Amino acid sequence: MNLDFSQIVPSIPFILKGIGATLQFVSVSIIVGLVLGTILALMKITNKKWLKWPADIYTSIFRGTPLILQLIIIHFGIPQLFEYDIPVFMSAVLAFGLNSAAYVSEIIRAGIMAVDKGQIEAAEALGIGYRPMMFNIILPQAWKNILPAMMNEFITLTKESALVSTIGYMDIMRRAEIVGAQIYRNLEPLLFAGLIYWVMIFILTNIGSWVERRMRQSD
Amino acid sequence: MINIENLTKKFGDNVVLSNISTTINKGEVVAIIGPSGSGKSTFLRCINLLEQPSNGHIWINGEEITHPKANKMEIRKAIGMVFQHFHLFPHLTVLENVSYAPVKVKHLKKDFAEKIAKEYLTRVGLMDKMDAYPNRLSGGQKQRVAIARALAMDPEIMLFDEPTSALDPEMVKEVLDVMKDLAQTGMTMVVVTHEMNFAKEVADRIIFMDDGRLVEEGNPNNFFTTPQSNRAKEFLEKVL
Ligand SMILES: Nc1ncnc2c1ncn2[C@@H]1O[C@H](COP(=O)(O)OP(=O)(O)O)[C@@H](O)[C@H]1O
Ligand SMILES: [Mg+2]
Numbered sequence: 001m002n003l004d005f006s007q008i009v010p011s012i013p014f015i016l017k018g019i020g021a022t023l024q025f026v027s028v029s030i031i032v033g034l035v036l037g038t039i040l041a042l043m044k045i046t047n048k049k050w051l052k053w054p055a056d057i058y059t060s061i062f063r064g065t066p067l068i069l070q071l072i073i074i075h076f077g078i079p080q081l082f083e084y085d086i087p088v089f090m091s092a093v094l095a096f097g098l099n100s101a102a103y104v105s106e107i108i109r110a111g112i113m114a115v116d117k118g119q120i121e122a123a124e125a126l127g128i129g130y131r132p133m134m135f136n137i138i139l140p141q142a143w144k145n146i147l148p149a150m151m152n153e154f155i156t157l158t159k160e161s162a163l164v165s166t167i168g169y170m171d172i173m174r175r176a177e178i179v180g181a182q183i184y185r186n187l188e189p190l191l192f193a194g195l196i197y198w199v200m201i202f203i204l205t206n207i208g209s210w211v212e213r214r215m216r217q218s219d
Numbered sequence: 220m221i222n223i224e225n226l227t228k229k230f231g232d233n234v235v236l237s238n239i240s241t242t243i244n245k246g247e248v249v250a251i252i253g254p255s256g257s258g259k260s261t262f263l264r265c266i267n268l269l270e271q272p273s274n275g276h277i278w279i280n281g282e283e284i285t286h287p288k289a290n291k292m293e294i295r296k297a298i299g300m301v302f303q304h305f306h307l308f309p310h311l312t313v314l315e316n317v318s319y320a321p322v323k324v325k326h327l328k329k330d331f332a333e334k335i336a337k338e339y340l341t342r343v344g345l346m347d348k349m350d351a352y353p354n355r356l357s358g359g360q361k362q363r364v365a366i367a368r369a370l371a372m373d374p375e376i377m378l379f380d381e382p383t384s385a386l387d388p389e390m391v392k393e394v395l396d397v398m399k400d401l402a403q404t405g406m407t408m409v410v411v412t413h414e415m416n417f418a419k420e421v422a423d424r425i426i427f428m429d430d431g432r433l434v435e436e437g438n439p440n441n442f443f444t445t446p447q448s449n450r451a452k453e454f455l456e457k458v459l
Contacts, residue, residue: 122306125267126320126372127295136323140310
């Protein structure tokens with residue numbers, strides 16, 4: 001079997017640096033996705049059509065087209081349209097953040113809708129206003145549905161993050177490809193990159209299961 | 220005092236309440252009975268504006284709550300409601316369930332609201348459960364907490380929508396007993412119920428509804444012994 005990892009040893013630190021790069025843009029994307037996704041979710045659950053519509057259209061577009069297409073359109077479209085030479089980090093965060101917001105908004109909306117309607121009625125009958133009802137009664141209950149699904153979204157995001165290598169962002173994947181080109185052996189660096197992704201996802205998945213168990217216990 | 224004049228409620232083309240007029244006096248206990256789907260819940264829910272009436276007027280103590288400029292939140296503070304399925308807040312303890320609205324809505328100090336909450340929990344016999352979460356309670360206990368929660372807002376009127384219909388038979392009495400006590404304190408109560416014995420014993424007046432109409436009303440003795448309408452006669456034959 002022709003498999004030789006000895007040649008990538010000197011390049012291991014170079015590839016490992018990609019972990020930081022990956023985590024950095026993934027975490028910023030998650031924050032963008034959370035903030036925008038929460039706003040979109042709140043727009044969706046109102047009964048005001050002019051708020052609901054834009055949020056629904058947004059979600060439909062970002063969930064209905066491939067992420068890699070969104071990434072490439074943002075990275076190459078913005079320079080063409082606005083004559084602004086967008087840094088790869090920004091393109092990556094924009095594409096992943098905007099895309100994630102669509103999914104996050106659905107997770108939050110579904111989590112809120114799953115709360116028994118009687119809770120709203122009970123709150124209304126007590127004269128509790130919309131905001132305290134939302135923040136003290138509905139969201140704490142929706143949270144149990146939201147959090148496990150949200151952990152899944154973060155895991156998917158981390159896994160899909162390798163797409164940003166296509167626009168030249170120096171993440172784990174991109175670094176593995178560069179090393180491959182240097183040593184004329186692609187398989188070994190890619191297997192090593194795969195191992196890193198697997199460990200990261202393994203850790204996230206375990207955190208996710210732990211969160212899910214905690215949520216179920218508090219039932 | 221609640222004055223209701225020509226109350227009509229439609230859902231789309233479906234007329235669920237048509238032209239209901241009646242007056243409920245202070246301290247009066249009114250039992251609303253009638254077949255399922257006759258509009259009893261909707262009638263009750265119009266009184267605290269959980270449903271917006273399509274037509275007609277409702278006044279509470281002379282103030283028109285169906286006025287377009289009426290403040291729903293202010294109105295609801297004075298009206299307690301108890302639901303068939305309790306709707307306790309599952310993530311709050313029993314004490315928090317009862318003290319939450321007095322703090323948030325009436326802006327009472329937390330200790331003071333808790334003191335009041337404990338008084339009402341004592342009154343419904345559940346002081347020992349104050350730190351429990353609702354999922355640890357039986358149905359009857361949940362409903363008694365729900366009653367305490369409504370009472371803690373110090374309402375002038377209490378609405379009950381089939382408060383014992385979701386309970387196991389052995390728990391019906393404990394809830395009805397709490398309601399009887401409440402009736403004796405002079406609370407104005409409107410109770411949708413299938414408990415005919417409770418209606419006979421505790422209510423000052425029966426309202427019989429059928430098909431969205433107030434078909435007949437009168438004191439329990441007359442109503443149960445000599446109902447006037449055929450609809451009421453048929454209904455009583457079925458349930459008694
Ligand atoms: N939110 C609603 N939307 C549409 N129809 C409703 C709604 N609420 C009640 N109804 C209809 O109104 C009628 C009366 O219902 P309800 O007041 O619940 O009767 P009851 O409490 O006497 O069983 C029923 O036919 C029911 O289907
Ligand atoms: Mg009903």
